[in-house]
Amino acid sequence: MARSAAVAVRRRQRERLPRYWFAHQLLLTLSGQRPVHTLLGHALPDAYDQLVELAPRAPLRPPGTLREAPFVQRCGEYRPREGVIEAYALIAYGNRRLVALAFRLELGADARWRCAAVDLGPSAGGTEPRG
DSSP: OOHHHHHHHHHHHHHTSHHHHHHHHHHHHHTTSSOGGGGTTTBOHHHHHHHHHHGGGOTTSOOTTOOSOOEEEEEEEEEEETTEEEEEEEEEETTTEEEEEEEEEEEOTTSOEEEEEEEOOGGGTOOOOOO
16 A cells, blocks of 8 residues: 555544544634534534634634644543543644644433533633533
């Protein structure tokens, strides 16, 4: 298998992990690339309210004249108990800037992960996690 094909396979496998999928969806919403309603059904009510408040400001939109789309550079997780993921994502803008995005995922009775809280910290206009 060629190196580029192997990299593509690893990237697809990574994107199937809940933390990466949600990090990417949150990035698209909070950078103004997708409307917040695309996360309906993927976020619990309090988290959705946070996103509705944050999305119009597009806090993850590339700064200034930078034209490169932001991307999830890395994503990690901690599982404090079964059915809960506390995750972080490093959002990169080219080689110039990194922003941290923290979020909590909870596994529902229907075996679907949903975002329960989002935090961008004070520098990016985030809100404190609720609950």
